[in-house]
Every structure is written in structure tokens, then in C-alpha cells.
Amino acid sequence: MGLRDTAQGLYNGTVSYNFVGNRKRWYIISGVILTVTMAALVLRPLNMGIEFRGGAEFQVPVSQCTIEEGRTVTQGVIGGTAPIVTQLGDGQLRIQTEEVTPAQGDQITKALGSACQVTAVDIKIQLIGPTWGADVSKKALQGLIVFLILVSIFLAVYFEWRMAVAALIALAHDLIITIGVYALVGFEVTPATAIGVLTILGFSLYDTVVVFDKVKENTRGILGQSRQTYSEAANLAVNQTLVRSINTSIVALLPVGAILFVGAGLLGAGTLKDLALALFVGMAAGAYSSICVATPILVQMKNREPEVQALERRVMSRRKKPDADADIGDGIDGEPVGAATNPLATRTVAESGVRNQPKRQPRSQRKS
Amino acid sequence: MAAPTGYRPWRMLALLAALIIGLTGWALWPGQSHTPRLGLDLRGGTQVILDPAPITEGAEINQEQVEQSVEIIRQRVNGTGVNESEVSVQGSGNDAVIVVSVPGDNSERENIVNVVGRTALLDFRPVATILNPAPLDAKAAAAEAKKQAEAAPAAKKATAKSGKGNKNSASGNARLPSAKDPQTTASPSPAPTAEAAPADDADQGAQIVQADSDSPAFQKEVLALDCTLEKNQSGGTPDDPAKWLGTCDRDGAAKFILEPAFIKGTEIATAQAAIPQQSAGGWVVTLGFNSEGASKLAEVSKKLSAQAPPTDQFAIVLDGVVVSAPSFNEPILGGQAQIEGNFTAEEAQDLANVLKFGALPLTLDVQSVESISPTLGNDQLRAGILAGVLGLILVVMYLLFYYRALGIVACLSLVIAGWMSYCLFVVLGNTIGFTLTLAGIAGAIVSIGITADSFVVYFERVRDEIRDGKSLVRAVDEGWVRARRTMLAADFVSILAAVVLYFLSVGNVRGFAFSLGLTTAVDIIVAFWFTRPVVTLLAKSKFMQNGGSLTGMSTKRLGVESMAGTRREPSSRKKRPTTVGSGANARGITGPGTEV
Numbered sequence: 017m018g019l020r021d022t023a024q025g026l027y028n029g030t031v032s033y034n035f036v037g038n039r040k041r042w043y044i045i046s047g048v049i050l051t052v053t054m055a056a057l058v059l060r061p062l063n064m065g066i067e068f069r070g071g072a073e074f075q076v077p078v079s080q081c082t083i084e085e086g087r088t089v090t091q092g093v094i095g096g097t098a099p100i101v102t103q104l105g106d107g108q109l110r111i112q113t114e115e116v117t118p119a120q121g122d123q124i125t126k127a128l129g130s131a132c133q134v135t136a137v138d139i140k141i142q143l144i145g146p147t148w149g150a151d152v153s154k155k156a157l158q159g160l161i162v163f164l165i166l167v168s169i170f171l172a173v174y175f176e177w178r179m180a181v182a183a184l185i186a187l188a189h190d191l192i193i194t195i196g197v198y199a200l201v202g203f204e205v206t207p208a209t210a211i212g213v214l215t216i217l218g219f220s221l222y223d224t225v226v227v228f229d230k231v232k233e234n235t236r237g238i239l240g241q242s243r244q245t246y247s248e249a250a251n252l253a254v255n256q257t258l259v260r261s262i263n264t265s266i267v268a269l270l271p272v273g274a275i276l277f278v279g280a281g282l283l284g285a286g287t288l289k290d291l292a293l294a295l296f297v298g299m300a301a302g303a304y305s306s307i308c309v310a311t312p313i314l315v316q317m318k319n320r321e322p323e324v325q326a327l328e329r330r331v332m333s334r335r336k337k338p339d340a341d342a343d344i345g346d347g348i349d350g351e352p353v354g355a356a357t358n359p360l361a362t363r364t365v366a367e368s369g370v371r372n373q374p375k376r377q378p379r380s381q382r383k384s
Numbered sequence: 385m386a387a388p389t390g391y392r393p394w395r396m397l398a399l400l401a402a403l404i405i406g407l408t409g410w411a412l413w414p415g416q417s418h419t420p421r422l423g424l425d426l427r428g429g430t431q432v433i434l435d436p437a438p439i440t441e442g443a444e445i446n447q448e449q450v451e452q453s454v455e456i457i458r459q460r461v462n463g464t465g466v467n468e469s470e471v472s473v474q475g476s477g478n479d480a481v482i483v484v485s486v487p488g489d490n491s492e493r494e495n496i497v498n499v500v501g502r503t504a505l506l507d508f509r510p511v512a513t514i515l516n517p518a519p520l521d522a523k524a525a526a527a528e529a530k531k532q533a534e535a536a537p538a539a540k541k542a543t544a545k546s547g548k549g550n551k552n553s554a555s556g557n558a559r560l561p562s563a564k565d566p567q568t569t570a571s572p573s574p575a576p577t578a579e580a581a582p583a584d585d586a587d588q589g590a591q592i593v594q595a596d597s598d599s600p601a602f603q604k605e606v607l608a609l610d611c612t613l614e615k616n617q618s619g620g621t622p623d624d625p626a627k628w629l630g631t632c633d634r635d636g637a638a639k640f641i642l643e644p645a646f647i648k649g650t651e652i653a654t655a656q657a658a659i660p661q662q663s664a665g666g667w668v669v670t671l672g673f674n675s676e677g678a679s680k681l682a683e684v685s686k687k688l689s690a691q692a693p694p695t696d697q698f699a700i701v702l703d704g705v706v707v708s709a710p711s712f713n714e715p716i717l718g719g720q721a722q723i724e725g726n727f728t729a730e731e732a733q734d735l736a737n738v739l740k741f742g743a744l745p746l747t748l749d750v751q752s753v754e755s756i757s758p759t760l761g762n763d764q765l766r767a768g769i770l771a772g773v774l775g776l777i778l779v780v781m782y783l784l785f786y787y788r789a790l791g792i793v794a795c796l797s798l799v800i801a802g803w804m805s806y807c808l809f810v811v812l813g814n815t816i817g818f819t820l821t822l823a824g825i826a827g828a829i830v831s832i833g834i835t836a837d838s839f840v841v842y843f844e845r846v847r848d849e850i851r852d853g854k855s856l857v858r859a860v861d862e863g864w865v866r867a868r869r870t871m872l873a874a875d876f877v878s879i880l881a882a883v884v885l886y887f888l889s890v891g892n893v894r895g896f897a898f899s900l901g902l903t904t905a906v907d908i909i910v911a912f913w914f915t916r917p918v919v920t921l922l923a924k925s926k927f928m929q930n931g932g933s934l935t936g937m938s939t940k941r942l943g944v945e946s947m948a949g950t951r952r953e954p955s956s957r958k959k960r961p962t963t964v965g966s967g968a969n970a971r972g973i974t975g976p977g978t979e980v
Contacts, residue, residue: 067752077760118497118750137490138757148433148751152889155479159888163881170880174873211823211896215830218881218900222834222874226841229870260844266782267840268833271775275829278771288767291826 033258036251039312046189046309053196060199065206068153070146072116074128076139078107081132086111089131093124115146156210160217167221175228178317183224186310190220190301197297204290212294219268219295220302223261224310230257231311239323242330247315254311265303272296391861393917400913404804411807411814420806421813423821423895426765428758429487432500436482436746439503439650443744450480452741453748456504456619456703457484459634463590463618464495470817474894481751490755499620501750504703506649506742507625509642510688511697511709512598517611517632517639590616592623592704593630603641606630611639619703633706640706642699646684649702649742651677657732660722667732671721671739678719686715700738707738768825775829776802779836787843789927793918794839801835801910805903812902823892824899831903834878838911841874842867846919860923864916871911878904 035042066073076086086101086109099113109132116124121143129136164184171180194216198205230253238249272295279288318324412418424431436453438445454471461469461484470485484500486492593609595602610616611632623629625645632639654672673681688696689712697711710723723735756764776798783798784791805828812818845867849859882901886894 075760077757118501118753121753122494122497137493138759140757140760141493141753141755143750143753145435145749145751147435147749151435151481151751155475155889156893159885159893162888163884166880166884167877170876207892208823208826211826211893214881214885214893214896215827215900218878219834221877221881222837225874225877226870229873233866256848257844260840263786263840263844264833264837267779267836268830270778270782271771271829271832274775274778275771275826278767278774288764288771288822288826291823295830 032251032255034251035254035307036247036312036315039308039316042308042312046305049193050189050196053193053200056196056200057192060202062195062199063202063204064149065204065209066112066142066144066149067207068149068205070115070144070149072113072121072124072144073142074111074113074124074139075104075141076109076111076128076132077134079109079132079134081109081128083109085131086128089127090124093127094120116143118143152207152210156214160214163217171221171225175232179228179232179314182310182314182317183221183228185313186224186302186305187217187220189305189309190216190298193301194294194298198294203293206290208288208290209294212291213298215291215295216298216302219299220305223264223302223306226260226264227254227257227306227311228314230254231314239327242327242334245328245331246318246324247328250311250315250318254307258307261303261307265299268299269296272299391920393920396913396917400800400909403909403913404800404807407804407807407811411810416814418810420809420820421818422761422765423819423824424485424487424754424761425756425822426761426768426820426825427487428489428756428761429485430490430493430496430753430755431486432484432497432750432754433752434482434484434500434748435751436480436748439745439747445478445480445746447480448737449741449744449746450482452737453504453746454482456741457482457500457748459618459703460499460502460590460620461486461496461618463615463620464492464499465615466492466496472817482748489758493755497750497753501748502620502622502703503745503747504619504741505622505625505745506652506700506702506738507623507645508647509625509629509645509699509701510684511640511694511699512628512643513641514694514697514709515607515639515641517636519610520607590619590621590632590704592621594624594627596627598628598641598643602628602630606639606641609639611636617705619705621704623701623704629701631701631705633709638706640699640709642701642706645701646680646698647673647677649739649745651680652739652743653677655736655739655743657727657729657736667727667729668725669723669727669732669736669739671723673719673721675719681719681721682715682717685712685717688712689714700735700742702738702742708735764822768822768829772825772829772832775832779832783836783839787839789922790839790843790919793915793922794836794843796918797839797910797915798832798835800914801903801906804906804910805831805899808902808906809899818898819895820899821892821895823896827896827899828903831900831907834875834904835907835910838867838871838875838907839915841870842911842915842919845870856923857920860919864919868912872908875904875908 074090083101083103087099090099090101090111090113094113094116096114099111101112102110104110111124111128113124121141125136125139125141128134128139164187168180168184171183191213194213198209203209231250234249234253234256235246238244238246272292275288276292276296279290279292319328434453434457436445436450438449450473454473458469458471461471466486466488468487470483472483472485473480474483475481484496486496591609593602593605595605609630609632614636616632617634617636619634623631625648627644629642629644630640631642651674652671653674654670656670657667658670659666660668660670684698688698690696693711694709697709699706699709701707708723710725727735780791780795780798783794787794809818809820813820842864846859846863849863850856852859854862879901882897882904885897886901889897
């Protein structure tokens with residue numbers, strides 16, 4: 017029952033979390049996370065997979081081979097630095113070496129096959145030339161830039177340019193956090209990771225679009241009245257879409273969790289796990305940023321506009337009028353209220369005296 | 385109680401039914417595959433990615449060259465005897481890469497990797513002898529060798545003779561009536577009698593024979609060469625232009641003994657398929673040479689045109705095999721030649737393309753080799769399906785728990801979206817060769833979330849409208865109008881991402897983008913043609929009108945008194961919408977400023 021009351025209250029505004037007003041708190045939280053992740057990126061470079069740096073990888077099916085044997089056999093063929101040999105969760109042996117020629121690759125496969133008593137053709141091989149990874153990254157980056165330009169144009173046309181900027185800031189926020197987590201934890205970055213990051217791109221923006229759509233709706237014609245400030249309308253929108261945001265995040269994370277479970281639990285390593293990890297981190301960051309980063313930034317930008325400032329002054333002066341009725345408390349039923357008034361309360365630097373504002377019912381309710 | 389807009393839900397459902405039946409029929413039509421084409425990571429196989437680069441630094445690659453490379457690689461791969469191989473181009477211009485995919489058990493892995501990366505070169509060689517394609521057994525070979533021994537000096541004599549005379553010939557566009565079909569000169573009897581198997585079976589690419597001179601040993605080896613084997617017609621073994629060459633032609637119709645090359649492909653300046661103005665004949669290929677090529681051509685054509693067939697012919701050798709063997713009609717002195725031979729437009733164009741490619745051959749650098757066994761592929765496929773099913777079950781459970789009756793609509797929508805996507809994967813696999821990779825499956829699983837989100841947005845909107853005091857029917861209708869806009873905007877962003885990624889990236893990312901874009905498009909169709917009409921119909925039902933706890937729109941949960949619409953009741957302040965903004969509620973604005 018608590019849940020349904022909350023959902024109802026969120027919509028009405030009787031239950032409200034002051035996301036916009038408490039923006040400094042969110043900025044600090046985001047700032048700390050971003051600092052940590054960026055520091056991680058600088059101090060501990062990403063562990064790029066062989067697909068990006070070039071090299072070879074051999075995956076031997078479950079066999080009698082030990083890690084040591086795998087290493088010795090491989091080194092016997094190519095010499096040089098010792099290959100990295102790991103045992104995967106399901107017992108497969110993974111051997112990563114520096115770049116080899118296709119002919120050397122064949123030799124290694126055959127040597128491993130006979131040493132581990134498996135058919136050579138069953139060994140998974142991946143040989144990546146040094147320029148290929150750079151090529152792939154370059155193309156992914158090109159795609160990213162083109163997408164960002166197009167999506168900015170779309171958002172600027174569909175909403176307005178401030179919303180586009182706020183959405184992109186939130187997006188950058190999510191991407192940096194996701195990539196930073198990879199640096200922090202030291203997970204290998206593979207093309208599947210890149211795919212995951214690109215998906216976050218879509219998801220993060222998708223989330224922001226849904227919230228902004230409500231903001232747009234709530235603030236339509238807002239300049240023509242003097243009862244509600246932009247911040248209040250925006251915060252109400254965030255609260256109104258909160259249930260949706262939570263539901264969406266759960267619904268989106270459930271399949272990702274399934275991928276993660278199956279990928280990590282049953283396959284050991286591979287496309288599924290790499291993808292799911294990136295998605296999991298990114299989606300969580302995306303849900304958070306659309307509420308706690310994108311909207312506050314948007315409000316901050318909007319508050320620089322003269323018309324929006326004028327609106328706020330109108331709303332404030334109207335509320336200061338001492339004609340607040342006695343029936344203020346009615347209908348509020350002691351519910352905590354935040355959406356509307358709190359942002360003002362926390363913005364006392366700019367608007368002193370707001371705290372003491374008298375309350376007043378909207379016209380429609382007063383008449384009744 | 386009909387929706388005010390005159391909306392006809394049944395019509396939408398009929399449209400959807402027609403679409404689904406059509407798609408299902410298309411996908412399950414007999415005589416084709418009924419499952420999606422699986423990528424190599426799911427079925428096992430070898431993938432080689434090649435980066436074509438011009439042999440001379442800084443030159444631009446054009447699409448024709450890339451396509452010619454693909455053609456050459458396809459020949460080579462087919463020559464190794466594997467089935468269902470696929471050679472495709474991703475990207476364009478200097479960014480293009482060639483992707484060779486060979487499904488199966490990887491038994492030819494080594495061969496394929498070795499054979500596809502070789503640079504294909506083109507040269508022109510004078511023809512010494514044309515033989516039957518089949519190898520000759522030892523005895524016949526000896527006899528043939530004897531004949532050859534007699535013939536060879538004769539040929540040489542002819543060469544020597546022609547060296548003197550024939551300075552009188554016309555310049556300019558000399559005609560070369562083509563012996564493009566070598567069957568006219570060599571009577572093919574493709575009877576692979578001898579077991580004269582190639583000496584080294586593990587040898588990759590077509591077998592060719594090369595020697596410094598036309599020695600008996602060389603001739604014997606050439607005789608043993610089996611040109612009826614597809615492998616030996618497929619190219620892949622670059623020939624040394626300075627040496628004698630014994631090789632097959634592309635169709636396996638003849639076997640050639642060729643002298644050292646007199647013109648290298650890079651000495652060709654232009655090549656074009658054309659219909660000459662003066663002549664009544666059909667398509668020809670016109671050729672232009674650079675100065676070096678022109679002078680060599682003049683010299684050799686003077687010699688060859690005076691000789692008797694077949695030694696008046698020259699062979700166009702691409703990638704180690706003979707593509708065409710025209711004969712010289714007359715000396716060609718101006719560096720401009722024309723090859724005739726009753727070509728169709730297509731044949732002429734093909735030959736012109738071969739010559740153009742020869743003019744600027746591409747090197748093919750092996751960028752990546754990936755090989756996975758069918759067992760591992762199968763494991764990955766199962767894991768992908770398992771993850772999908774698990775994800776779906778979790779989402780269905782959540783939707784049912786949270787939305788009750790509406791959850792059933794949502795789940796049905798998911799099932800329909802899932803089936804449509806499956807059919808589309810099958811259809812696209814059969815028509816445009818779309819392959820489903822593990823990344824693609826991941827894209828589809830992720831889109832379960834996106835599809836479900838459409839319902840979440842819609843249902844939450846409907847609930848909001850009910851909270852605003854609208855009747856269920858109106859709420860369903862007006863909620864849709866607002867949810868639709870949000871859904872379209874959000875889906876547009878997803879599709880935009882998919883399209884951009886598809887066109888600008890390579891490899892795995894493309895498969896992911898394609899499947900994401902496809903499933904997002906399906907999501908829009910399902911939301912418009914299924915979810916909305918069904919919810920509209922449901923809203924009119926008694927069950928939903930009662931607002932019981934199973935409807936997912938229960939009056940209690942939403943805090944309204946009845947589903948009949950409470951808008952006009954002045955006392956129900958709780959449900960009253962305000963007129964501030966649209967949808968903004970005044971209570972929050974005017975309430976006491978308690979910190980939350």
C-alpha cells in the first residue's frame with residue numbers, strides 16, 4: 017500500500033522528491049563518481065582486448081592441459097614474451113599472445129592440439145592485425161560522432177537546444193562512468209564492450225527523452241501564468257515520470273541481468289558477458305542521470321533566460337501576498353510536499369525570503 | 385462509449401493480423417530455410433577480414449577494384465572446395481574491407497587463410513601451346529612431350545621469322561579477333577583419367593607450373609597438371625612474370641603453356657567495354673597502354689601476328705590462371721588495342737574489369753582471422769537463446785505483477801513483437817543474406833526492454849489520465865496521444881543510433897545495430913497496431929470498468945473513486961487536475977514547504 021500511495025502521490029505532487037532543488041547534492045555525487053572514474057582512467061589505462069591492440073588468442077576446449085603446458089607449448093612456437101594463459105570458468109584454456117602471422121597461428125594451433133589432445137580445428141583462433149583494432153575503433157568513433165551530431169539536431173528541433181545540451185551532458189556523464197568503471201575494475205574491453213557502450217548511448221538518451229517530454233508538456237505555456245516556476249514544473253515532471261523510470265529501468269535491467277547471468281555463469285567469458293557488464297553499469301547510470309543530472313542542468317540553463325526569471329519573480333511576488341486562505345492545510349493531509357516549494361527553499365541565495373512564503377491554493381481550488 | 389476520435393480498434397487488429405500472417409507465410413514458405421541464418425560465431429567457421437590497399441602508395445581505391453578483388457577471392461575460396469562460403473564488402477572506398485566467411489568445421493582453415501591474402505597480378509603472355517585440360521598419364525605424357533619437343537622449336541622459329549618482316553602493318557586500332565573461347569582451339573575432353581594428383585596436396589591455391597625455360601621437365605609437369613579440378617581453375621597462386629608458365633584457364637576448358645610475360649598489368653592505362661562506331665560487330669573491349677606497354681605490345685604483336693595458331697595468341701593471365709586468350713590480327717603500334725569476340729555486354733564488361741584491376745592491383749592484407757568450432761558456436765547459440773528466454777520470463781513476470789490485466793496485453797505484445805522479429809530475421813536471411821550473430825541476439829534481448837518500455841510509458845500515461853479524473857475510456861484514448869509522442873521520439877533516437885552504427889561501423893557492431901533497429905521498428909508497429917487497439921477494447925469491457933484489483937488500473941491503487949470519470953465532482957479535490965501547464969498539479973505548488 018505504501019507503494020501505491022507513493023505512485024499516486026508522485027503524480028499529484030503530494031509526494032515529491034526535490035530532484036531539481038537538491039541539484040547540488042546530485043552534482044556532488046556525480047562529481048565524486050566522475051572524479052574517481054576519470055582518475056581511474058588516467059592512472060589505470062583501459063585493459064584493451066586483442067581486438068583493439070592486435071595479437072592472437074587461442075581458446076582450447078576443456079582438456080588435460082594445464083596453464084603451464086599451454087604457456088610452454090605456445091612459447092615453444094613463437095618464443096618472445098610469455099603468452100598470457102588463463103583458465104576460463106568452464107575449464108577452457110585461453111592463451112593470448114602478441115601478434116603472430118597466420119602461419120605461426122597454424123603452428124601454435126597444431127602444437128596445442130597435440131599437446132592437449134584435442135582436434136586442432138576445435139581450437140578457437142583469433143588473429144588480429146595491429147591496424148585492424150585502430151580501424152575498428154576509428155570507425156566506431158566516427159559513428160559515435162555522426163550519431164551525436166544527428167541526435168543533437170533532432171533534440172534541438174524536437175525540444176529546444178538547451179534540452180539537447182542537457183541530454184548530451186547526461187550522456188557524457190553516463191559514458192565516462194561506464195568506461196571509468198572498466199578502468200577501475202580492469203575488465204577487458206572488447207568489441208562487445210563497445211557495443212554495450214553504444215547501446216547505453218541509445219538508452220541514456222531514450223530515458224532523457226521520456227523525462228524531457230514530460231518537462232516540455234508541463235512547461236507549455238508556463239510563461240503565461242504566475243503560479244508555478246519553471247523549476248517547479250520540471251521537478252514535477254521528474255516526479256511524474258519517476259514510476260515510469262523505475263519500471264523501465266527494472267524492465268530493461270532484467271534481460272541484461274539474464275544475459276549477465278548466462279554469459280558469466282555458463283560461458284565463462286565472451287560476447288555476452290562483456291556486453292552485459294557494460295549495459296548494466298551504463299543503464300544504471302543512465303536512469304540516474306536522466307533524473308538527477310539532465311533535468312537539473314536543464315533548469316539551471318533555463319533559469320538564465322530573462323523570461324523564466326521574470327516568471328519566477330511573478331510567482332514569488334504572488335506568493336508573498338498575505339492573502340493566504342485559512343484552508344491551506346486542507347487537502348494536504350499532512351503529506352510531505354517538496355516539488356514545488358523546496359527548490360525555492362534551497363535557492364535562498366538568489367531569492368531571499370522565499371522560505372517564508374505564504375501558501376495559496378490555485379484559483380480553481382479556491383473557488384470551489 | 386466509442387472513442388471520440390472515431391478510432392477503430394478492430395481495423396488496426398485486422399491490419400496486424402494480415403501483416404503477421406503475411407510475414408509468417410513468407411518466412412515459413414516451403415523450399416527455403418525456416419530459421420535465421422546464423423553467423424559464424426553461432427554455427428562455427430572461419431572468418432577472415434582483408435584490407436585491400438593499392439599496390440602503389442597513395443592511389444585511391446574504387447568500387448570496381450574492390451568488387452574485382454571480391455570476385456578473385458571468391459574464385460580462390462571456391463577452389464578450396466568449401467561450401468556456402470561468402471565473400472562480402474563492408475564499407476566503401478579506401479575504408480572498404482573484404483570479409484570472407486566460411487562456415488563449417490574449419491578443416492580448410494589453414495588453406496583459406498593462406499590463399500585469400502595473396503595479391504592478384506595480371507600479365508600478358510604469348511601462348512606456346514594449348515592442351516587438353518585433363519592430365520595425361522605417363523605414357524601419353526611422354527608421347528605428348530615428344531610432340532611438344534617438335535612443336536616448340538617450330539614455335540620458336542615462327543617467332544624468329546616474325547621478327548624480320550611485318551613492319552608494314554597498320555597502326556592505331558588494330559583488331560584482335562578473339563579466341564576468347566579457347567574451346568575453338570583446344571578440343572576439351574574433360575576426362576580425368578590419370579590420378580596424377582598434384583604433387584603436394586597441402587599446397588594452397590591453384591597449382592601452376594613455372595620454369596626458367598621450356599625444358600622437357602617443365603613440359604612433363606605441365607602435362608600432368610589436371611585442369612579439370614576446380615582448384616586449379618580458381619587462381620590464388622601468383623605467377624612470376626619472368627618465367628615460363630603452365631596453367632589452366634578459368635573454365636577448365638584448356639591448359640596452356642605460356643612464355644614469359646611481355647606486358648605487366650600495371651602497363652595497362654585504360655580498359656573499357658564499348659561498341660565501336662564503324663563496325664557492325666557487338667561489344668568489344670578497348671585497351672590503352674602506357675608508353676612502355678605500347679612499345680612492348682608493338683614489338684610482340686609484330687612477332688605474334690605473323691605466326692600460325694595457336695602461337696599468334698596471347699594469354700591474359702590473372703591471379704595465375706588464363707582469363708582470355710585472344711590472337712593478334714595485326715601488329716599494334718599505337719598503344720591502342722581492341723579485343724573482339726562476339727562478346728555480350730556483360731562479358732565485355734567483365735573482361736574490361738579484369739584488365740582495369742590488373743592495371744592497379746590491390747594487395748590484400750589479412751587484418752583478422754577468427755575461427756570457432758561448431759561445438760563452441762552451438763554453445764554460444766544456446767547461451768544466447770537461454771539468456772533471451774530467461775530475460776523474457778523475468779520481464780513477463782514483472783509486467784504481470786505490476787500491471788495485472790494490462791500486463792497480459794503487454795506480454796502478448798512482447799510475444800507478437802518476438803514472433804515478428806523472428807520472421808523478419810528468417811526472411812532477411814533468405815533474401816538479403818542477413819546473418820544473426822551473438823551480438824545480434826544481444827541486440828534483440830536488449831530490445832525486449834525497449835519494447836516493454838513502450839507499454840510502461842503508455843500504461844503510466846493512462847493511469848495519470850485516470851488520476852486526473854478522466855474516465856477509463858477517455859484516459860486510454862488521451863493517454864495514447866501523449867504516450868505516442870514520447871514513444872516515437874524515444875524510438876526515433878534508438879533507430880537513429882542503429883542506422884548510423886550500421887552504416888559507419890564494421891563487423892559485430894553492424895549485426896547488433898541491424899537487429900536493434902529492426903526490433904525497435906517492430907516495437908512501433910506492435911504498439912500502434914496491437915497494444916493500443918487491445919487496450920481500447922479492454923477499456924470498454926465491464927471487467928476493466930469495474931476497476932478491480934486485477935485490472936492493473938484498480939481504482940484503489942490509483943486513488944480514484946470510480947472509473948466512470950470523476951472530473952465533474954467538485955468535492956473530489958484529490959483527483960482534480962489543475963489547469964496550470966498541462967498535467968501539472970497545483971497541490972504540490974501550494975503545499976507547505978516541508979523538506980523531503
